[in-house]
Amino acid sequence: MYELAILARGGVLLTVWALAAGWPPGRLAARLRRDGWQRICRGAWAVPGKETDWRVRETALQLLRPQRICRHVTAARVHRIELLTGPPPADSRSSLAPGDVCLRRGLRVTTAARTVADLIRASGSREAAVVTADSALSRRVVEGVRRDPLTGYEDLAAQLSVRRPGAPRARAWLRLANPAAGSPAETVARLRMADASLHPECQPQVRTPRGQTLRPDFLFRAAGLAVEVEGYAYHGTPRAHERDVARFNALQSCPEIRRVLRFTAREVFTDPTRMTTTIAASLTDLALLGPVT
Template sequence: MTGTGDAVLLAGLAAAQGGVVLTAQAPAGGWKRGRLNRRFRAEGWTQLRAGVWAEPGRGVDPMALLWANQLAHPHLVVSHTAAAVPHDIETRAQRVEFTGPPQGRTDVRGGVLHRLPLGADETTTVGGLRVTTVVRTMADLLRAGPRDDALAAVESAVSRRSSRYGGGERRRAPLTTLGEIARALERGSALRGTATAREWLALADPKAGSPAETIARLRMHDAGLHPESQVLLTTPMSRRGVPGLLPPGAGAGGGDRKPCGMPPGRWGAQGVCENAEVLEAPLGPAGRTMEVWEEVSQWWKSRRSRSRTSGVTFPEAISRPSI
């Protein structure tokens, strides 16, 4: 167990399993479990649970725990927020979560086990891990809640978004549709939380450009306002951009409100919709968006337009939403 060949084999096994190795895999490599355990301790491997080790330098992060638990219990399926990550879906929180058979005594180290029925066609393999499919993952999140977290993930799944893979330079296509998620909910209509999940799904907007926009729109919805997403507008000072949300019918100063023609949330190098006619100050997306919002806010205040249902002005409703 001291040869270079053994080290290479262990490194290769760990690389194929998210940096995690089981001592139960020792016989397949021609090793003895006891000697392998001693080697792991001597070389600085981290024990994640009995018989499960993470390679040196690998922290006890959520991905390591997903691998550790699934290697120890292959019947467990990565699900909920944990399944959203390998599917490249944005979430407001990331937890170590699995779905397992309704009956059983399996324990999950450092995470949560949901005991739910799963069909054979509701699982897939991504990056070596067995995970719930995109539509099943979205249905699970809607049933489990909370609402804002679930809808942030749903709207990410049904729209074009920047990928977390490739350094954020690549945009991925929509992964599913609202109709497919609705059918997944109906398939599990007997499961707890389905009635509420249907109501929340009705609030989803596939044009939302980011989790922050999703939360801002939901805050406005709760205040009795119902904004439109990703509307191209021209402000009273002739700036053109997509600030993300716009109150219904509020074409600022009679400005251009034609669709942007680009994927939701798509910004050019100067922070405005890439097919906008006016590209002025070389500001990043955040600075440009704030300038547009300031002008829209000032214009809206000058109109003194108040919500008919809640008495809350539009600028007040959108100011610094809790993300």
């Protein structure tokens, strides 16, 4: 008989593997208890000391059921696509073409384009749909990992051209996507500003007098008004706070910028009217100075 740790794959042991290797059921159960193996689900165990998070559970389920494929919210987690809210559960009866499935992070999963299309169709709001699309289309840091864009606009449009429930509404929402967005809060801020007839540039390049290139979240160039949206992990550490202060000072030194407004993600999500009213008032004030030259 092989040792159980040798039989495990990716830190997961299936009961059927141990039985096939000659372990008697009673002796196997005693060894699993004695050595501290963690039960993931019926017929699957995690090696002692391994954290049984969602990835370990999904790995076990796919080992038990080779036909299983991660979809919807689980697929978004695998791809590191940010979501605003979770859509309804996936319809397990809908079919998948071979080209809609890939292997990512060791799991069988719907491709990024198919995942985003499914999520947008199932979204309950414009904000949730566009946040999902922006996240997949942009280069950004998610869960501490810097990743490249996961798909392109054309691929998403092709997925949504297929006749499926929710596709017409999803196509309208896709047209609101902008790959320049850097976070869910920026996406929602952009949508709320558009609702108030405010249309800034997103992530434009500006330069300090010393030649440093910066990208404010939003810029009303004619007025010289920059708008910054602080993410969920605002500051976090003293060093991050120092970088934030330095960035704020650098932005204010740019010839294109006369004023910088800053809003927290919480303000964007819970009180967007206050944000847009403040921006509109600043634009009115700055208009008295004439356009930035």
